[in-house]
Amino acid sequence: xxxxAFNLGxxxxxxxxxxxxxxxxxxxARPSRPVTVAPEKLGVAKDxxxxxxxxFYADWCGPCRAEKPIVERASQEWAGRVKFVKxxxxxxxxxxxASLGINAIPSMVLMNxxxxxxxxxxxxxxxxxxxxxxxxxxxxxSR
Numbered sequence: 001x002x003x004x005a006f007n008l009g010x011x012x013x014x015x016x017x018x019x020x021x022x023x024x025x026x027x028x029a030r031p032s033r034p035v036t037v038a039p040e041k042l043g044v045a046k047d048x049x050x051x052x053x054x055x056f057y058a059d060w061c062g063p064c065r066a067e068k069p070i071v072e073r074a075s076q077e078w079a080g081r082v083k084f085v086k087x088x089x090x091x092x093x094x095x096x097x098a099s100l101g102i103n104a105i106p107s108m109v110l111m112n113x114x115x116x117x118x119x120x121x122x123x124x125x126x127x128x129x130x131x132x133x134x135x136x137x138x139x140x141x142s143r
Contacts, residue, residue, distance in 0.1 A: 050080075051113075054110075056089050071130070107121065107122040108125070108130075117143070
């Protein structure tokens, strides 16, 4: 067995793991952005008086699973001010994700059903980053 190659392989695996962890800690590489939500795509939010945060996820997605407790804490913190909805992209029959141009998960959209506006973010968010996304999104969709 070639131990040099084996050790190099282990080292590269460890480096990739650390790099992935640090990328999650650093936060999103992509900025959040406003989006327009077509009225026929508002099914999950159309009857809400509150702004709606839609969390696009999949059961097989590791970052989505890591973000789950963060979103749950945020839903308690923002109760009465923001409605939280989880949407499994594998079951998205209305194709809301596709209509918003979402091509990666985890993604979140904060929508205002009255103004048909939304604020989109793609990528993992930590507690503080999610809080800031919601604050910024509420300012954007309230106009």
